[in-house]
Amino acid sequence: MKNTERSILSSFDFKRWQVKLGYSVMVLIITLIIVSMLYPFLNTFLSSLKTTGEFFAFPAPFFPKDWLWHNYIEAWHVIPMLMFLKNTLMIFIGTVTFALVFIGMAAFALSHMRVPFKKMVVLFFLSTLMIPSATYLIPNFLNLQSLGLLNSYWAFWLPAGANAFYLLLMKNFFDGLHKELFEAARIDGAGEFLCFFRIAIPLSVPILMTLVIFYFSSTWNEFYWSSLVMLEKDMYPLATGIFRYVVYSGSTIQWNVKFAVLSMTMVPPLVFFLIFQRYIIGGLNVAGVKG
């Protein structure tokens, strides 16, 4: 159905050779882009199975001669992968829980409940939107230090909710729910908690998913901030562990083993992405329309 619909080009345009030529060039370029997007990942994976000799051969063979799964076993011994992974998961789970509860309740109250000085409260949250977090990165660190939160998961869990952008996304979504739903529930005797947990939350799965995805990717991505906040190796999340022990110029880990570590790190986000693909694309649209 959809394929027969026109876009910029119509089926008549394709009768002209210039358009045909231009379109072929365009398709070729997109194909090249797709290849260049996927090639690095394939290369990384295949390189992680090579011997050091094959790895540094110039030009290197694309496929390894023997698939050396041994590199992966070695990777597990080179850095404490399991511990880093556990830390990442702990940070992610706590972050999402705290953030969604705090942000969700506040957003719900601001859009469906009576809040004193509501306009002022909204302004209080939104005025931080304009300030890029990098500009207060250092006082933020000093602040966590003086609160005694350094080197603990709490340093990630508690501040997770302090995000005006996500609050705004959530509030916009709740604004779209009909007020009558909650009025009817209240008349039937439902308390505010019931309204929130039994009506608002089940209706807002898409936006919740979007936020979970945002938090997931920021937890997996963050390596610098965690390297400051977490003082001991035992507390590093995976990305920081890789930053500190694998990707720095003085690292003595062999390249093929390094690539085995990198390949393993790619797997969980990829799986996550494949499962939540639908929500990711949708979420970007939610984030995109804010302008």
Added chain:
Amino acid sequence: MASQMMTSSAAVKKKRNWNLYMWGTLFVLPEIIVSILFLWIPIIKGVLFSFQEVDFVKGNVYVGLRNYIDITSSSDFYIAIKNTLYYMGLCVVIGFWVPAAVAIAVSELRRFQGLARVAGYMPSIIPAIVLYGMWVWFYDPIGPINAFLTGIGLPAADFFTKGMSMISIVIMETWQNFGGAVLIYLASVVGIPKDLYEAAEIDGASVWQRIKFITLPHIRSLLLLMFLLQIINTSQSFQAQLAMTGGGPDNATLTYMLLMNRHAFTYLNFGRATAMGTMMFVVMMVLSFFYLKMQKRSEL
């Protein structure tokens, strides 16, 4: 209910008022506390610390503008500003137009549109640090890119010289980031009513004219917004530089934020670092102010 109304005194009214607002207040309160503790206090502290000498043992001492004077009189500061502006410029020249162009092209694909979207978004889901690790090898003198270049008969290139390293980083980051931007543009390009193209075609507009007079004007405000977001993001950039080159060679990739972090965590001079943060903050506020003004004018 009615009897309650009859006996309503000031005290009861106050209590009812509280009852009306109680749940709302309780629901907002945690978020307010968290925002004060982890957003507002750091922001305010940042400004305060920039006028102090931060010392964990002896306590902070007020030093007036000394941090600012020290910062602005060092040559690193100007190198960092120059590098950051150069980097921002490169990102606009190399990176800014790519997602918009690709989005328009992808919207024309009749098949495999989904594949193009997913492939483009791939680098955005892989942790950035993994990409940095990969690309350090790809850019290696004997890495895959040079193998390819010599394979087709071109001379091998050195990607981390003083002149090239920033460009190399920008190319890598364009590759890394453009998928997300493509999806945002795509949503807007796909939303343009098709009858406009139909009408234009009937009036004899060429393909190029249709893109120029229909597609581009429709995504103009989005382009402006994305431009501003890119300026804000790229002016803060330091993580790729930190992980891939460490600011070198010879400070060629030392960006403003990287210098700020160096002052804080290498030289342990938190006063100077927060002074740099505050200056950046002021510049950002001015930029946002101009953006809002521009937006108001375009709405009129």
